[in-house]
Amino acid sequence: MTPAFGQLLSDKTGLVTRLDVESGGHTFEVETVSNFDVVDHEFNKNEKRLTLFVNSGIENNLGEVIVPQTLLSGNFAFFLNDEPYNPKIKSNDKISFITLNFTGIGNNKIDIIGTETLQGVEENSYPTPIDDTKNGGGCLIATATYGTELAPQVQHLREIRDQKLMQTDSGKYFINSFNHVYYSFSPLISDYERENSFFKESVRILITPLLSSLMILNYASMDNDVETIGVGIGIITLNVGMYFVAPAILITRLKK
Known part of the structure; x- marks a missing residue:
């Protein structure tokens, strides 16, 4: 170029x-x-x-x-x-x-x-899938939270994507589907993180359990679609428990 x-x-x-x-x-x-x-x-x-x-x-x-x-x-x-x-x-x-x-x-x-x-380009009604894997793209929210794409947490997310999820068809499908949703709101959040240090720290606290749960993927076998789907369901279930079930149980007990 x-x-x-x-x-x-x-x-x-x-x-x-x-x-x-x-x-x-x-x-x-x-x-x-x-x-x-x-x-x-x-x-x-x-x-x-x-x-x-x-x-x-x-x-x-x-x-x-x-x-x-x-x-x-x-x-x-x-x-x-x-x-x-x-x-x-x-x-x-x-x-x-x-x-x-x-x-x-x-x-x-x-x-x-x-x-x-968009000069000389016909605008499509439906956007093409966002391929964040090209050229090693990273997570906008995590990058804004930790200040740089070189942060260990951001590098860890990239390694999980490239070395685990992108190795199977089900993982690739999940990444493309996830990106369509994620990139609809992540630029707004990452931009506000740069403007508000309190919000940035709140996001850091909020995503820490999620990042910790993803450490499991370093030790999980994901060599085929069945294993990838199984591990994925396990990670989702774990995070639902941490972010929703556990707080709900705690709130219920406090009300008694």
């Missing part, structure tokens, strides 16, 4: 991230090359806005973003942490090549806003 007018600064920036952006029933690949970590992203079709949530461990940040013209095009506006920002941008008939250069350690938000979206 390297444009004719530019050369990727991979030798300087190092970290390549490929983001699958869902819109209009299609998946578009946005590529970033940077010296900071792109921990999350979201796309608002109505606002024609692509938002990158990044985390940097150094003061001087350098990065490049390659955006397909079919996803965003026209006249662009940029915001860094909700303040107007003017990066360098060059475009051809296929992509826009954006060069980022800014300062600031820690979490930063970059908004890329176009005037056109």
